Amino acid sequence: MYPETLTKLIDCFMMLPGVGSKTAERYALLMIEKDEEEITRFIEALKDIKTKIHECKICGNLCEDEECLVCRDKTRNKKQILVVQSSKDVIALEKTLEYHGVYHVLKGLISQTKGILPEDLNIKSLLDRVDDAEEVIIATNPTLEGETTALYLDKLLSSKNILTTRIAHGIPMGGHLDYADELTLIKALEGRKKM
């Protein structure tokens, strides 16, 4: 019913996660109202994303050069490697300003249901670099897939002389005990510390 050009743009917006036809319609109609300059900026940004963005050859994090900003930073402690699922997690941790080691991005998690095997992940390059490390912090999400991956990595690293740690699980700050699920409560009790 819409002109073909508009239908095509609606279809493009529907590629986005969680965007159905109604939302895609809204997005596309809004684009018509935007001025030339903003559309051009959008087009340029989309073009650049395919040409300029690469993965850091050391840690797999997203970057514009051969190595990412963290790996290039000489002040970071290269002996501490924090393993995460995706580049998004790196951003989240960087925002804390509390971590001064380096990262390793797995680009996924081991998953039986999705058929993702260890060899599909960025694990080989982790093994290549751990020999110089003192600690590997496994910070995959505390989900079934995240736990599986964490256990797998721990087993893999156990043969080497490196301290492998897992981030703490428990009640989130500002959270309420009565809203927490059983598993979180168990983890919170297990992980209790002397005050």
Next chain:
Amino acid sequence: MYPETLTKLIDCFMMLPGVGSKTAERYALLMIEKDEEEITRFIEALKDIKTKIHECKICGNLCEDEECLVCRDKTRNKKQILVVQSSKDVIALEKTLEYHGVYHVLKGLISQTKGILPEDLNIKSLLDRVDDAEEVIIATNPTLEGETTALYLDKLLSSKNILTTRIAHGIPMGGHLDYADELTLIKALEGRKKM
């Protein structure tokens, strides 16, 4: 924290209505995973939107030619004009397959708070074409702004020898009386018909 290219794309996605930084981040990261072809399709669609989409010179609806598909359709009853706020409403009504007249898109509603005056809307071209019409159906939304606009149009058209009608308001199909607001109930009672 993200590479600049990515930040730029995130900013672009944040132009979309209801999209905050977290969602824009998700959208942008997904774009990296998409293959070349899909990105090119997206870029082409965005380019076309500015060059190919125009407003129908008769009714103001969005189209790729001088006149929209409805206005060009010779089987449509040109003596019945349905007035709506935007092209989105045209699509919604066309989906019913029950309306066989033509449309007129106001491209907005009179609004005191937003400072939108009657002269900012596509009203002049409506007055130019109503002389040949038999009925003008006002189908602006039943909101404060929609009602104001409807009343304004009714007054404007009262001097001419045309039947001006307003779409019915009441309980939506599948709706529940106990969930309906007072105004809707009043409208539903007022608009009651013999069974």
